[in-house]
Amino acid sequence: MTIAGDTWGDPNGPLVVLQHGGGQTRHAWKGAGETLGNAGYHAVAFDARGHGDSDWAPPDEYGHDYMVGDLIAVVEALGGQQPILVGASMGGGVSLVAIGEKHLEAAALVLVDMAPRIEPEGSRRIREFMSQKPEGFDTLEEVAEAIANYLPHRPRPRKLDGLAKNVRLGADGKYHWHWDPARRFGRSNENEAEYRARLHESANHLDLPTLLVRGGLSDVLSEEGAQSFLEQCPHAEYVNVGNAAHMVAGDRNDIFATSVIEFLHRIVPVR
Incomplete structure (x- = not known):
């Protein structure tokens, strides 16, 4: 499985791994990656399996466990110790499971328009x-x-x-x-309700600095869904980005990147 990625910034800086949402590619993070790199972080965005320039997998190997494995492999290949994980939608779910189920130890977590409770519509x-x-x-x-x-x-x-x-x-x-059409039909044996329950249980085990970023216009993560997560994880910080929908970084990268860097400068400062 070949994974395609882009990097920005100093390879010796704190590693920030950017994971896109379903149907997106690493290019969704270009502006945020450049901003993080200019701030002294080592930002890395990669195409999930079956997306963009990364390899396609067999239809039954698009489950969340496979994607968690890809994340771990990317972090290990880059020599990252306690990376900062930034995940949008699908990528946020992968990050949440990886950390909440103790597959990966991270320094901080940023969830972008993603929480265990989302809107079906x-x-x-x-x-x-x-x-x-x-x-x-x-x-x-x-x-x-x-x-x-x-x-x-x-x-x-x-x-x-x-x-x-x-x-x-x-x-x-x-x-x-650009995505493998088989991905939607063979992701895993886990149905949506089971996956949401898994995310909820993973959130119960978050004990690291966490930032939730919601798009103010999002019809995927509602304000009620965001507040539900914040009640579950009272230590988490929250930013609501106005004039941005589900794809927050693409809609208002200026506000998004500034909010993330302000959070990271306090939690994982650049040496």
């Missing part, structure tokens, strides 16, 4: 977005239209070249989403 919209056009898109304009329909609060890009990171050009001449 928001989760359904994500699944529908990822399932559309299985036969592929004819043009990048069609790709841009699909993204704009899902993210109406974002301005549409003037140039479509950047969308090439979100799709792959198949041998059929059509543009397909």
Whole structure:
């Protein structure tokens, strides 16, 4: 299994591992990675298996345990001791399980628009977005239209070249989403209710500095869901980013990165 990643900053600085959400790639962290690197941290973002430029796995090897194993392998390969884990949505779940079940010892945890309790309607919209056009898109304009329909609060890009990171050009001449379609149908034997219960139990065992960042416009993590997590983990800090939806870092990277760096400077300062 080959995992593709990008790095920013001083390799001798505190290691910050950035894990994207389902249907995203490491490129979602570009702005945050650059900001963290400029602040003295060693920021690393990698494509989850079945996403972006990382290898695809057999259909029955997309479960959360496999992804926790990938995270551990990446941290070990980079020689990181007690890394800082920053995870959005799917990546946040991987981070929460890795820490809460004691698979990995971390210095701090940042959950981005992710908590054990999420809104079913928001989760359904994500699944529908990822399932559309299985036969592929004819043009990048069609790709841009699909993204704009899902993210109406974002301005549409003037140039479509950047969308090439979100799709792959198949041998059929059509543009397909960059993720393995088998991932959605063979992730694990664990159903959604069991997974949410697993996340809840993992959160019960959090004893490290934790920051929850919610997008103020998010339909996935509601304010009620955020407050439920904060009641469960009263030591956690909380930032609500206005004018940002589920993909917080992409919507308002300026506020997101500033909030994370302010938190890390207090918890894991750069030497």
